[in-house]
Amino acid sequence: MKAGTDLAQIASLVGDPARANMLAALMGGTALTASELAMEAGVTLPTASAHLARLSDGGLLRMTRQGRHRYYALADHQVAAMLESIMGVAAALGPQKVLPGPRDTAMREARICYDHLAGEAGVAMFDAFAERGFIAIDGDDVNLTDKGAGFFSDFGLDIEAMRGKRRPVCRSCLDWSVRRSHLAGSLGAGVLDRFIALKWARREKNSRVIRFTPPGRAAFERMLRADEGRTGA
Amino acid sequence: MKAGTDLAQIASLVGDPARANMLAALMGGTALTASELAMEAGVTLPTASAHLARLSDGGLLRMTRQGRHRYYALADHQVAAMLESIMGVAAALGPQKVLPGPRDTAMREARICYDHLAGEAGVAMFDAFAERGFIAIDGDDVNLTDKGAGFFSDFGLDIEAMRGKRRPVCRSCLDWSVRRSHLAGSLGAGVLDRFIALKWARREKNSRVIRFTPPGRAAFERMLRADEGRTGA
């Protein structure tokens, strides 16, 4: 009875098309202004403003003011994970959608999930890091190993800084398209940042799609495969 | 844009208090009749009937007719997992609720999640099975080992029958109270069934709470600890 009320409260926030479009846009991980979100949802500014107020009050969004702009972002990765799980259900029982176009295929291959890499590439990377002993998986907990700390430091990440933060370094996040885990947490975010900084990949404009450059793809594959040959899964 | 529409469609189904209460009741795993669900949601039969039709059309429920009864149940474990994740968000940012009463404490300790054991006991069991080498965890995939197959057969489960079904034998499911994985899949369901058959535990009336009997608790602990002493986590 009480459980249902809580459930409905959160779900009804997501259950409006305008708000859902805003949330989906924010799954891209970058904070957006009220106007941008209004555009994204296809409503006028006043309407968007009201929706954003409700989402913020409900605890799904976090807002930071910057001059006369107000930037909205998802409150935390738990909210992002929830949205992914709903999308998962929608994708699973929504064969009523048109056949997957090129955009969908690209999303399946590699996309940004909040702030880290998801899709086939994300899952492959997660598996490879586990295989190479960089991360240790214990149930739903994922931990960075000493070997991994060395590797990612060499790769250009500031592991010590990550450890100082409140946010967990490693976290697994369920992938809706592949239905397996990929790497989230500050490490997951850092790795993707680095990919983009190194120009291995870039974000497609106004979409969650991540596109690898040809040399980036090769470097990425090398990173997964390591120097030793091993049997594929 | 399209993503948001799908998202909203599913979420709005959950976003009505009456429907949410029905879904929460069905998280207990047992199929319920339309009348029972109407009672649970606090609405009249016609209203409940309309809601159930929408949930079924939306793909969240599965209905089976039995004489003049119609039994409704969650469509699959993916739907159950989605509901758990929404409850997780609600629990995390809902400190507006009254302080956790005895019912809540019991829910945290051991409860039924769709058809398998969740809560602290569920997470402890998952970890112990992994520790004892009965299940092998590979990313989000969980697989039964030969050693595990032997153990669970001795425990009274028909492993061969489970393997024949469409449903995966092992699956991990994220626990909203402990935020770690517990064991789902037909094995998870089978183990809980066995606990109840052996009178190690019983379901509390009209609730998701699982109560261990004193001897059952002892037997359960013994099952986790195995015969060898080991360092606790």
Next chain:
DNA sequence: TTCATAGTTCGATGCTAGCCAAAGTATGCA
């Protein structure tokens, strides 16, 4: 057949909530 139970369908009602236009507030810039 007749009655009872379980559930759906129909019609009417009332409330909620989304929507926009216009006016109001706040910040930045010249």
Next chain:
DNA sequence: TGCATACTTTGGCTAGCATCGAACTATGAA
């Protein structure tokens, strides 16, 4: 100070939908 941009608030309109009572269908039992 004055103007522009970014966003919120207010007010009024509308549509959708949750709700219930009453009538209808279907299964089971006497």
